[in-house]
Amino acid sequence: MNSKIILASTSVYRKQILEKLQLPFDCLSPDIDETPLADETASALVLRLAEQKALAGVALYNSNNKITEHSTINAKEPSAVVIGSDQVAVIDGNIIGKPHTTEKAIQQLQQASGKAITFYTGLSVVHNQTMQAFSLVEPFTVHFRNLTLAEITRYVELEQPLYCAGSFKAEGLGIALFERLEGDDPNTLIGLPLIKLIKLLKQHQINVL
Incomplete structure:
Protein backbone atom coordinates (compact mmCIF):
# COMPACT_ATOMS: atom_id res chain seq x y z
CA MET A 1 0.00 0.00 0.00
CA ASN A 2 1.72 3.18 -1.22
CA SER A 3 -1.12 5.67 -0.82
CA LYS A 4 -2.24 7.23 2.43
CA ILE A 5 -5.89 6.83 3.37
CA ILE A 6 -7.82 9.99 4.27
CA LEU A 7 -11.35 10.00 5.69
CA ALA A 8 -13.07 13.24 4.71
CA SER A 9 -15.49 13.26 7.63
CA THR A 10 -15.98 14.64 11.13
CA SER A 11 -18.21 11.69 12.09
CA VAL A 12 -16.90 9.70 15.04
CA TYR A 13 -19.07 6.79 13.86
CA ARG A 14 -17.45 6.62 10.43
CA LYS A 15 -14.03 6.88 12.07
CA GLN A 16 -14.84 3.97 14.38
CA ILE A 17 -16.07 1.86 11.46
CA LEU A 18 -12.99 2.57 9.34
CA GLU A 19 -10.78 1.58 12.28
CA LYS A 20 -12.14 -1.97 11.90
CA LEU A 21 -9.98 -2.39 8.79
CA GLN A 22 -6.84 -1.87 10.91
CA LEU A 23 -5.27 0.39 8.29
CA PRO A 24 -3.64 3.72 9.22
CA PHE A 25 -5.65 6.75 8.16
CA ASP A 26 -6.03 10.46 8.84
CA CYS A 27 -9.17 12.58 9.01
CA LEU A 28 -9.98 15.89 7.37
CA SER A 29 -13.08 18.06 7.77
CA PRO A 30 -14.64 18.98 4.42
CA ASP A 31 -16.89 22.03 4.38
CA ILE A 32 -19.63 21.68 1.76
CA ASP A 33 -23.22 22.79 1.32
CA GLU A 34 -25.44 19.76 2.01
CA THR A 35 -28.70 21.37 0.84
CA PRO A 36 -30.65 19.06 -1.51
CA LEU A 37 -31.24 20.29 -5.04
CA ALA A 38 -34.76 20.75 -6.39
CA ASP A 39 -36.38 17.37 -7.18
CA GLU A 40 -33.16 15.53 -6.23
CA THR A 41 -33.68 11.89 -5.31
CA ALA A 42 -32.16 10.40 -2.16
CA SER A 43 -29.72 8.30 -4.19
CA ALA A 44 -28.62 11.27 -6.29
CA LEU A 45 -28.24 13.45 -3.20
CA VAL A 46 -25.99 11.10 -1.21
CA LEU A 47 -23.91 10.26 -4.28
CA ARG A 48 -23.35 13.94 -5.05
CA LEU A 49 -22.51 14.82 -1.45
CA ALA A 50 -20.17 11.85 -1.02
CA GLU A 51 -18.29 12.88 -4.15
CA GLN A 52 -18.19 16.52 -3.09
CA LYS A 53 -16.85 15.57 0.36
CA ALA A 54 -14.15 13.39 -1.18
CA LEU A 55 -13.15 16.15 -3.62
CA ALA A 56 -13.14 18.74 -0.83
CA GLY A 57 -10.92 16.37 1.17
CA VAL A 58 -8.56 16.05 -1.80
CA ALA A 59 -8.34 19.85 -2.07
CA LEU A 60 -7.57 20.16 1.65
CA TYR A 61 -4.99 17.40 1.57
CA ASN A 62 -3.26 18.77 -1.52
CA SER A 63 -3.27 22.27 -0.09
CA ASN A 64 -1.75 21.07 3.18
CA ASN A 65 0.94 19.25 1.20
CA LYS A 66 1.37 22.07 -1.34
CA ILE A 67 0.35 19.93 -4.29
CA THR A 68 -1.12 21.87 -7.21
CA GLU A 69 -2.65 20.82 -10.50
CA HIS A 70 0.57 21.92 -12.21
CA SER A 71 2.91 19.88 -10.01
CA THR A 72 4.61 16.84 -11.48
CA ILE A 73 3.55 13.56 -9.89
CA ASN A 74 6.57 11.78 -8.50
CA ALA A 75 7.55 9.52 -5.64
CA LYS A 76 8.42 12.47 -3.38
CA GLU A 77 4.88 13.80 -3.36
CA PRO A 78 2.47 12.16 -0.90
CA SER A 79 -0.08 9.99 -2.67
CA ALA A 80 -3.46 9.56 -1.01
CA VAL A 81 -6.97 8.25 -1.55
CA VAL A 82 -9.74 10.26 0.07
CA ILE A 83 -13.00 8.70 1.27
CA GLY A 84 -16.22 10.70 1.25
CA SER A 85 -19.59 9.44 2.48
CA ASP A 86 -23.08 10.76 3.13
CA GLN A 87 -26.36 9.24 4.31
CA VAL A 88 -30.07 10.05 4.35
CA ALA A 89 -33.25 8.15 5.12
CA VAL A 90 -36.51 8.20 3.19
CA ILE A 91 -39.79 8.18 5.13
CA ASP A 92 -43.11 8.39 3.27
CA GLY A 93 -41.26 9.54 0.17
CA ASN A 94 -39.49 12.39 1.97
CA ILE A 95 -35.73 12.67 2.46
CA ILE A 96 -34.89 12.73 6.16
CA GLY A 97 -31.52 13.88 7.47
CA LYS A 98 -30.16 14.57 10.94
CA PRO A 99 -32.79 15.90 13.39
CA HIS A 100 -30.50 18.30 15.35
CA THR A 101 -33.22 18.81 18.00
CA THR A 102 -35.01 16.52 20.46
CA GLU A 103 -38.40 17.53 19.07
CA LYS A 104 -37.39 16.69 15.50
CA ALA A 105 -35.89 13.35 16.59
CA ILE A 106 -39.15 12.36 18.27
CA GLN A 107 -41.08 13.44 15.18
CA GLN A 108 -38.83 11.37 12.87
CA LEU A 109 -39.22 8.24 14.99
CA GLN A 110 -42.99 8.72 15.15
CA GLN A 111 -43.00 8.84 11.34
CA ALA A 112 -40.88 5.68 11.16
CA SER A 113 -42.92 3.66 13.68
CA GLY A 114 -44.28 0.45 12.15
CA LYS A 115 -42.72 1.16 8.75
CA ALA A 116 -39.87 -0.09 6.59
CA ILE A 117 -37.44 2.80 6.12
CA THR A 118 -34.69 2.74 3.52
CA PHE A 119 -31.37 4.43 4.20
CA TYR A 120 -29.14 5.46 1.30
CA THR A 121 -25.41 5.81 1.86
CA GLY A 122 -23.22 7.43 -0.78
CA LEU A 123 -19.56 6.41 -0.94
CA SER A 124 -16.79 7.92 -3.04
CA VAL A 125 -13.04 7.22 -3.06
CA VAL A 126 -10.84 9.66 -5.01
CA HIS A 127 -7.09 9.61 -5.69
CA ASN A 128 -5.52 12.97 -4.86
CA GLN A 129 -3.15 13.02 -7.85
CA ALA A 150 -43.32 6.94 25.64
CA GLU A 151 -40.84 4.49 24.09
CA ILE A 152 -39.69 7.03 21.53
CA THR A 153 -39.29 9.80 24.09
CA ARG A 154 -37.39 7.52 26.46
CA TYR A 155 -35.07 6.37 23.70
CA VAL A 156 -34.27 9.92 22.56
CA GLU A 157 -33.61 10.98 26.16
CA LEU A 158 -31.22 8.07 26.70
CA GLU A 159 -29.16 8.19 23.49
CA GLN A 160 -29.64 11.75 22.19
CA PRO A 161 -29.36 10.69 18.52
CA LEU A 162 -29.55 14.28 17.32
CA TYR A 163 -26.78 14.01 14.74
CA CYS A 164 -27.80 10.68 13.24
CA ALA A 165 -29.90 10.39 10.09
CA GLY A 166 -33.19 8.81 11.12
CA SER A 167 -32.74 9.70 14.81
CA PHE A 168 -31.22 6.48 16.14
CA LYS A 169 -27.90 4.78 16.81
CA ALA A 170 -28.05 1.25 15.41
CA GLU A 171 -24.80 0.35 17.16
CA GLY A 172 -26.36 1.20 20.52
CA LEU A 173 -29.82 1.15 22.09
CA GLY A 174 -31.36 1.97 18.71
CA ILE A 175 -31.46 -1.75 18.01
CA ALA A 176 -34.43 -1.91 20.43
CA LEU A 177 -36.51 0.09 17.93
CA PHE A 178 -36.40 -2.52 15.17
CA GLU A 179 -38.17 -5.69 14.12
CA ARG A 180 -35.50 -6.63 11.61
CA LEU A 181 -32.77 -5.28 9.36
CA GLU A 182 -32.44 -5.85 5.64
CA GLY A 183 -29.14 -5.22 3.84
CA ASP A 184 -25.75 -6.55 2.84
CA ASP A 185 -23.60 -4.81 5.46
CA PRO A 186 -24.73 -3.59 8.91
CA ASN A 187 -21.93 -1.01 8.85
CA THR A 188 -23.89 0.75 6.11
CA LEU A 189 -26.61 1.66 8.58
CA ILE A 190 -24.08 3.34 10.85
CA GLY A 191 -22.69 5.36 7.98
CA LEU A 192 -19.88 3.56 6.12
CA PRO A 193 -20.45 0.41 4.00
CA LEU A 194 -17.19 -1.44 4.66
CA ILE A 195 -17.73 -4.34 2.26
CA LYS A 196 -18.14 -1.94 -0.66
CA LEU A 197 -15.37 0.34 0.64
CA ILE A 198 -12.91 -2.57 0.60
CA LYS A 199 -13.77 -3.12 -3.08
CA LEU A 200 -13.28 0.56 -3.93
CA LEU A 201 -9.95 0.68 -2.08
CA LYS A 202 -8.80 -2.35 -4.05
CA GLN A 203 -9.60 -0.50 -7.27
CA HIS A 204 -7.08 2.10 -6.00
CA GLN A 205 -4.53 -0.68 -5.43
CA ILE A 206 -5.05 -0.76 -1.65
CA ASN A 207 -5.61 -4.24 -0.24
CA VAL A 208 -6.94 -4.64 3.28
CA LEU A 209 -5.36 -8.07 3.73
Whole structure:
Protein backbone atom coordinates (compact mmCIF):
# COMPACT_ATOMS: atom_id res chain seq x y z
CA MET A 1 0.00 0.00 0.00
CA ASN A 2 1.72 3.18 -1.22
CA SER A 3 -1.12 5.67 -0.82
CA LYS A 4 -2.24 7.23 2.43
CA ILE A 5 -5.89 6.83 3.37
CA ILE A 6 -7.82 9.99 4.27
CA LEU A 7 -11.35 10.00 5.69
CA ALA A 8 -13.07 13.24 4.71
CA SER A 9 -15.49 13.26 7.63
CA THR A 10 -15.98 14.64 11.13
CA SER A 11 -18.21 11.69 12.09
CA VAL A 12 -16.90 9.70 15.04
CA TYR A 13 -19.07 6.79 13.86
CA ARG A 14 -17.45 6.62 10.43
CA LYS A 15 -14.03 6.88 12.07
CA GLN A 16 -14.84 3.97 14.38
CA ILE A 17 -16.07 1.86 11.46
CA LEU A 18 -12.99 2.57 9.34
CA GLU A 19 -10.78 1.58 12.28
CA LYS A 20 -12.14 -1.97 11.90
CA LEU A 21 -9.98 -2.39 8.79
CA GLN A 22 -6.84 -1.87 10.91
CA LEU A 23 -5.27 0.39 8.29
CA PRO A 24 -3.64 3.72 9.22
CA PHE A 25 -5.65 6.75 8.16
CA ASP A 26 -6.03 10.46 8.84
CA CYS A 27 -9.17 12.58 9.01
CA LEU A 28 -9.98 15.89 7.37
CA SER A 29 -13.08 18.06 7.77
CA PRO A 30 -14.64 18.98 4.42
CA ASP A 31 -16.89 22.03 4.38
CA ILE A 32 -19.63 21.68 1.76
CA ASP A 33 -23.22 22.79 1.32
CA GLU A 34 -25.44 19.76 2.01
CA THR A 35 -28.70 21.37 0.84
CA PRO A 36 -30.65 19.06 -1.51
CA LEU A 37 -31.24 20.29 -5.04
CA ALA A 38 -34.76 20.75 -6.39
CA ASP A 39 -36.38 17.37 -7.18
CA GLU A 40 -33.16 15.53 -6.23
CA THR A 41 -33.68 11.89 -5.31
CA ALA A 42 -32.16 10.40 -2.16
CA SER A 43 -29.72 8.30 -4.19
CA ALA A 44 -28.62 11.27 -6.29
CA LEU A 45 -28.24 13.45 -3.20
CA VAL A 46 -25.99 11.10 -1.21
CA LEU A 47 -23.91 10.26 -4.28
CA ARG A 48 -23.35 13.94 -5.05
CA LEU A 49 -22.51 14.82 -1.45
CA ALA A 50 -20.17 11.85 -1.02
CA GLU A 51 -18.29 12.88 -4.15
CA GLN A 52 -18.19 16.52 -3.09
CA LYS A 53 -16.85 15.57 0.36
CA ALA A 54 -14.15 13.39 -1.18
CA LEU A 55 -13.15 16.15 -3.62
CA ALA A 56 -13.14 18.74 -0.83
CA GLY A 57 -10.92 16.37 1.17
CA VAL A 58 -8.56 16.05 -1.80
CA ALA A 59 -8.34 19.85 -2.07
CA LEU A 60 -7.57 20.16 1.65
CA TYR A 61 -4.99 17.40 1.57
CA ASN A 62 -3.26 18.77 -1.52
CA SER A 63 -3.27 22.27 -0.09
CA ASN A 64 -1.75 21.07 3.18
CA ASN A 65 0.94 19.25 1.20
CA LYS A 66 1.37 22.07 -1.34
CA ILE A 67 0.35 19.93 -4.29
CA THR A 68 -1.12 21.87 -7.21
CA GLU A 69 -2.65 20.82 -10.50
CA HIS A 70 0.57 21.92 -12.21
CA SER A 71 2.91 19.88 -10.01
CA THR A 72 4.61 16.84 -11.48
CA ILE A 73 3.55 13.56 -9.89
CA ASN A 74 6.57 11.78 -8.50
CA ALA A 75 7.55 9.52 -5.64
CA LYS A 76 8.42 12.47 -3.38
CA GLU A 77 4.88 13.80 -3.36
CA PRO A 78 2.47 12.16 -0.90
CA SER A 79 -0.08 9.99 -2.67
CA ALA A 80 -3.46 9.56 -1.01
CA VAL A 81 -6.97 8.25 -1.55
CA VAL A 82 -9.74 10.26 0.07
CA ILE A 83 -13.00 8.70 1.27
CA GLY A 84 -16.22 10.70 1.25
CA SER A 85 -19.59 9.44 2.48
CA ASP A 86 -23.08 10.76 3.13
CA GLN A 87 -26.36 9.24 4.31
CA VAL A 88 -30.07 10.05 4.35
CA ALA A 89 -33.25 8.15 5.12
CA VAL A 90 -36.51 8.20 3.19
CA ILE A 91 -39.79 8.18 5.13
CA ASP A 92 -43.11 8.39 3.27
CA GLY A 93 -41.26 9.54 0.17
CA ASN A 94 -39.49 12.39 1.97
CA ILE A 95 -35.73 12.67 2.46
CA ILE A 96 -34.89 12.73 6.16
CA GLY A 97 -31.52 13.88 7.47
CA LYS A 98 -30.16 14.57 10.94
CA PRO A 99 -32.79 15.90 13.39
CA HIS A 100 -30.50 18.30 15.35
CA THR A 101 -33.22 18.81 18.00
CA THR A 102 -35.01 16.52 20.46
CA GLU A 103 -38.40 17.53 19.07
CA LYS A 104 -37.39 16.69 15.50
CA ALA A 105 -35.89 13.35 16.59
CA ILE A 106 -39.15 12.36 18.27
CA GLN A 107 -41.08 13.44 15.18
CA GLN A 108 -38.83 11.37 12.87
CA LEU A 109 -39.22 8.24 14.99
CA GLN A 110 -42.99 8.72 15.15
CA GLN A 111 -43.00 8.84 11.34
CA ALA A 112 -40.88 5.68 11.16
CA SER A 113 -42.92 3.66 13.68
CA GLY A 114 -44.28 0.45 12.15
CA LYS A 115 -42.72 1.16 8.75
CA ALA A 116 -39.87 -0.09 6.59
CA ILE A 117 -37.44 2.80 6.12
CA THR A 118 -34.69 2.74 3.52
CA PHE A 119 -31.37 4.43 4.20
CA TYR A 120 -29.14 5.46 1.30
CA THR A 121 -25.41 5.81 1.86
CA GLY A 122 -23.22 7.43 -0.78
CA LEU A 123 -19.56 6.41 -0.94
CA SER A 124 -16.79 7.92 -3.04
CA VAL A 125 -13.04 7.22 -3.06
CA VAL A 126 -10.84 9.66 -5.01
CA HIS A 127 -7.09 9.61 -5.69
CA ASN A 128 -5.52 12.97 -4.86
CA GLN A 129 -3.15 13.02 -7.85
CA THR A 130 -4.88 11.24 -10.71
CA MET A 131 -8.35 12.38 -9.53
CA GLN A 132 -9.61 8.92 -10.45
CA ALA A 133 -12.86 8.38 -8.57
CA PHE A 134 -14.96 5.32 -7.77
CA SER A 135 -18.40 5.96 -6.30
CA LEU A 136 -21.60 4.11 -5.44
CA VAL A 137 -24.81 4.21 -3.41
CA GLU A 138 -25.59 1.42 -0.92
CA PRO A 139 -29.20 0.97 0.36
CA PHE A 140 -30.17 -0.54 3.68
CA THR A 141 -33.72 -1.07 4.96
CA VAL A 142 -34.81 -0.92 8.60
CA HIS A 143 -38.13 -2.42 9.71
CA PHE A 144 -39.33 -0.49 12.78
CA ARG A 145 -41.55 -1.91 15.50
CA ASN A 146 -44.80 -0.13 16.33
CA LEU A 147 -43.46 2.33 18.88
CA THR A 148 -45.36 4.23 21.57
CA LEU A 149 -44.64 7.89 22.18
CA ALA A 150 -43.32 6.94 25.64
CA GLU A 151 -40.84 4.49 24.09
CA ILE A 152 -39.69 7.03 21.53
CA THR A 153 -39.29 9.80 24.09
CA ARG A 154 -37.39 7.52 26.46
CA TYR A 155 -35.07 6.37 23.70
CA VAL A 156 -34.27 9.92 22.56
CA GLU A 157 -33.61 10.98 26.16
CA LEU A 158 -31.22 8.07 26.70
CA GLU A 159 -29.16 8.19 23.49
CA GLN A 160 -29.64 11.75 22.19
CA PRO A 161 -29.36 10.69 18.52
CA LEU A 162 -29.55 14.28 17.32
CA TYR A 163 -26.78 14.01 14.74
CA CYS A 164 -27.80 10.68 13.24
CA ALA A 165 -29.90 10.39 10.09
CA GLY A 166 -33.19 8.81 11.12
CA SER A 167 -32.74 9.70 14.81
CA PHE A 168 -31.22 6.48 16.14
CA LYS A 169 -27.90 4.78 16.81
CA ALA A 170 -28.05 1.25 15.41
CA GLU A 171 -24.80 0.35 17.16
CA GLY A 172 -26.36 1.20 20.52
CA LEU A 173 -29.82 1.15 22.09
CA GLY A 174 -31.36 1.97 18.71
CA ILE A 175 -31.46 -1.75 18.01
CA ALA A 176 -34.43 -1.91 20.43
CA LEU A 177 -36.51 0.09 17.93
CA PHE A 178 -36.40 -2.52 15.17
CA GLU A 179 -38.17 -5.69 14.12
CA ARG A 180 -35.50 -6.63 11.61
CA LEU A 181 -32.77 -5.28 9.36
CA GLU A 182 -32.44 -5.85 5.64
CA GLY A 183 -29.14 -5.22 3.84
CA ASP A 184 -25.75 -6.55 2.84
CA ASP A 185 -23.60 -4.81 5.46
CA PRO A 186 -24.73 -3.59 8.91
CA ASN A 187 -21.93 -1.01 8.85
CA THR A 188 -23.89 0.75 6.11
CA LEU A 189 -26.61 1.66 8.58
CA ILE A 190 -24.08 3.34 10.85
CA GLY A 191 -22.69 5.36 7.98
CA LEU A 192 -19.88 3.56 6.12
CA PRO A 193 -20.45 0.41 4.00
CA LEU A 194 -17.19 -1.44 4.66
CA ILE A 195 -17.73 -4.34 2.26
CA LYS A 196 -18.14 -1.94 -0.66
CA LEU A 197 -15.37 0.34 0.64
CA ILE A 198 -12.91 -2.57 0.60
CA LYS A 199 -13.77 -3.12 -3.08
CA LEU A 200 -13.28 0.56 -3.93
CA LEU A 201 -9.95 0.68 -2.08
CA LYS A 202 -8.80 -2.35 -4.05
CA GLN A 203 -9.60 -0.50 -7.27
CA HIS A 204 -7.08 2.10 -6.00
CA GLN A 205 -4.53 -0.68 -5.43
CA ILE A 206 -5.05 -0.76 -1.65
CA ASN A 207 -5.61 -4.24 -0.24
CA VAL A 208 -6.94 -4.64 3.28
CA LEU A 209 -5.36 -8.07 3.73
